[in-house]
Amino acid sequence: MRPRLGIYIHIPFCASKCSYCDFYSLAGCDELMPAYHKALLEHIAESAPGIKNYEVDSIYFGGGTPSYYGAERIGEIFDLLKRNGNVRLDAEVTVECNPDSMNPAMLKELRQEGVTRLSIGVQATNNDLLKLIGRRHNFQQAERAFRDARRAGFDNLSIDLMYGLPSQTKSDWAETLSQIVEMHPEHISCYGLKLEEGTKMFADYYGSPILPDEDEQADMYSYAAEMLSRYGYRQYEISNFCAPGFESKHNLKYWNLDDYMGFGPGAHSCVGNLRYSFVKDLKQYISRVSHKVSIVDEYERVDTLERAVEYLMLAMRTSRGVSEEDYRRRCQADWQPILRTLRAFAEKGWAVEEEGRWHFTVPGYLISNTLIGILLEAQANGRAAYTPWVDRAEQAERKISLPKSEDELFTELYEQKAGAHEA
Numbered sequence: 001m002r003p004r005l006g007i008y009i010h011i012p013f014c015a016s017k018c019s020y021c022d023f024y025s026l027a028g029c030d031e032l033m034p035a036y037h038k039a040l041l042e043h044i045a046e047s048a049p050g051i052k053n054y055e056v057d058s059i060y061f062g063g064g065t066p067s068y069y070g071a072e073r074i075g076e077i078f079d080l081l082k083r084n085g086n087v088r089l090d091a092e093v094t095v096e097c098n099p100d101s102m103n104p105a106m107l108k109e110l111r112q113e114g115v116t117r118l119s120i121g122v123q124a125t126n127n128d129l130l131k132l133i134g135r136r137h138n139f140q141q142a143e144r145a146f147r148d149a150r151r152a153g154f155d156n157l158s159i160d161l162m163y164g165l166p167s168q169t170k171s172d173w174a175e176t177l178s179q180i181v182e183m184h185p186e187h188i189s190c191y192g193l194k195l196e197e198g199t200k201m202f203a204d205y206y207g208s209p210i211l212p213d214e215d216e217q218a219d220m221y222s223y224a225a226e227m228l229s230r231y232g233y234r235q236y237e238i239s240n241f242c243a244p245g246f247e248s249k250h251n252l253k254y255w256n257l258d259d260y261m262g263f264g265p266g267a268h269s270c271v272g273n274l275r276y277s278f279v280k281d282l283k284q285y286i287s288r289v290s291h292k293v294s295i296v297d298e299y300e301r302v303d304t305l306e307r308a309v310e311y312l313m314l315a316m317r318t319s320r321g322v323s324e325e326d327y328r329r330r331c332q333a334d335w336q337p338i339l340r341t342l343r344a345f346a347e348k349g350w351a352v353e354e355e356g357r358w359h360f361t362v363p364g365y366l367i368s369n370t371l372i373g374i375l376l377e378a379q380a381n382g383r384a385a386y387t388p389w390v391d392r393a394e395q396a397e398r399k400i401s402l403p404k405s406e407d408e409l410f411t412e413l414y415e416q417k418a419g420a421h422e423a
Contacts (some may be wrong), residue, residue, distance in 0.1 A: 010264030097220030
């Protein structure tokens with residue numbers, strides 16, 4: 001039996017740049033779409049021999065705005081993967097969409113091509129907030145796009161939301177969640193606003209008193225976890241909630257340290273003990289692919305110790321958490337220091353053991369950055385140093401530090417390793 005593989009396709013084009021966004025995405029570059037599409041197909045075709053060693057069970061078109069790129073181009077990419085790779089019939093195939101670039105014809109075409117899941121960037125239900133953060137749609141358009149997706153035959157829909165927006169209150173956030181739950185999506189992602197340098201919102205709102213502070217964001221996060229649980233949405237990762245059986249299979253590959261390959265500028269891959277990424281520049285990517293020049297930007301072999309650190313760091317972001325059996329198998333390390341630390345967390349209400357697996361509680365998720373750091377210290381030292389970390393964790397609880405987003409977490413992993421190599 002071949003091992004499983006996830007594939008990520010980066011589509012860097014957008015109709016316009018949102019005020020908060022610091023992802024690698026470009027607006028006003030539509031004239032480069034044909035050249036990029038040609039380069040992307042060529043890159044995937046060249047990688048076919050490696051892909052054929054696997055069974056592809058998840059494909060994720062992210063961005064940017066894949067729905068803006070068009071159903072026809074997405075279909076051509078998917079067809080190439082099906083021809084040159086072993087794509088399973090039950091593969092999860094996700095396309096990120098924005099409501100303003102969704103229409104019934106496009107959705108029908110995506111469904112006919114075999115796309116099984118859509119991740120829709122709604123972000124808010126208040127039209128004033130949507131305008132403030134630079135979104136091109138209003139909530140009525142989002143509702144219509146959602147209904148169109150259902151009519152096109154999609155039975156696995158995810159909605160992205162943001163909290164901690166300027167002037168947003170807990171009451172506003174509660175109303176947003178209520179309206180979204182009424183739509184009955186299978187999956188909901190909730191991300192706290194983080195102002196990133198270089199974005200319009202950073203320039204406009206950094207230090208502004210109209211931004212909810214970390215305590216207010218923490219209240220919103222806790223409310224979402226409690227409220228969504230009441231409506232049957234299970235929290236399976238720090239920021240993600242789903243109806244039973246609708247976890248994002250592709251995203252779980254990242255948390256489980258499973259193999260995945262990325263294609264496109266800035267895309268990352270992790271295959272076995274190899275970790276690499278491609279140039280984060282659209283024009284360079286196109287030029288290098290067409291001239292048969294290497295597009296690899298960073299490349300490294302991940303040793304056993306690094307793998308153990310990543311396993312603990314990523315697994316504790318999920319509701320599945322860690323178990324003694326998994327930890328010993330993956331990390332080949334002593335479980336006792338981890339167990340002692342987790343038991344101490346449990347006494348504080350930050351972690352819980354269920355059916356032999358340890359995971360954080362909602363209060364634990366809120367200070368997970370600190371708690372994971374303490375677990376990594378216990379892992380490295382081979383023991384749990386109780387006195388110093390108790391003060392540090394309780395101080396973090398008093399001054400809430402919201403969990404890192406997926407992009408922050410993976411960026412941090414790469415920067416830490418780059419710094420270690422330079423040293």
